[in-house]
Amino acid sequence: MSTEDTPKDYSESPINLEYFYTAGSATTRFLNQVKEGNIVGQGCPKCKAVYVPPRGSCPRCGVATDIEVPLTDKGCIESFTVVHIPIPGNPIVPPYVCAMIRLDGANISFLHLIQDVDIENIRIGMRIQAVWKPKEEWTHSLENIKWFAPIDEPDVDVATLRFQES
Ligand SMILES: [Zn+2]
Known part of the structure; x- marks a missing residue:
């Protein structure tokens, strides 16, 4: 049996994808802080949960997480x-x-x-x-x-x- 006849368990198929990520306003604020070496979460004004990385709203309460919370x-x-x-x-x-x-x-x-x-x-x-x-x-x-x-x-x-x- 030649090498070409040997059954394969896997094959490699490299795929290159180019994409552009458009950050929303909450992520933009977060990433601007990260560029300066700061990690700043965003807090929910209702349940007080702090999200990092932030997504701009609290999934529990459905309100904007507009409180900036510096973290270590x-x-x-x-x-x-x-x-x-x-x-x-x-x-x-x-x-x-x-x-x-x-x-x-x-x-x-x-x-x-x-x-x-x-x-x-x-x-x-x-x-x-x-x-x-x-x-x-x-x-x-x-x-x-x-x-x-x-x-x-x-x-x-x-x-x-x-x-x-x-
Ligand atoms: Zn909340």
């Missing part, structure tokens, strides 16, 4: 997964960890990388902080943060992160 770049790991499959164009060699990051003072989390720690030591509730790229590389993107890395603080009890009705 510290938080905890809400959940995570170990990535074992390489992603074309991604320079990070598997296995690596992607985690849902809940910043202190925020009510939702966002996806980012965890580095500077052995994978087997990563856990839900672990305290982490952003590791930023050099300032001269900052753009309007959360990719200004290279990854999040553990800090020497006690773990958070994730049950305490549940949204509390006010």
Whole structure:
């Protein structure tokens, strides 16, 4: 049997897509702050939930989240997964960890990388902080943060992160 007759489990089909992302006013305000190294969530005036990244309205209350809420770049790991499959164009060699990051003072989390720690030591509730790229590389993107890395603080009890009705 020649190599050409060998059954394949998969095939690679590279696809390149070019697209333009048009940020709305809420995301524009957020990304303008990110370019300056600031993470500013937006709060709901009714239920007080803080969204980061913000989308401009509170899905619970249906009102504009027009309260600017400066946050730090510290938080905890809400959940995570170990990535074992390489992603074309991604320079990070598997296995690596992607985690849902809940910043202190925020009510939702966002996806980012965890580095500077052995994978087997990563856990839900672990305290982490952003590791930023050099300032001269900052753009309007959360990719200004290279990854999040553990800090020497006690773990958070994730049950305490549940949204509390006010
Ligand atoms: Zn609300």
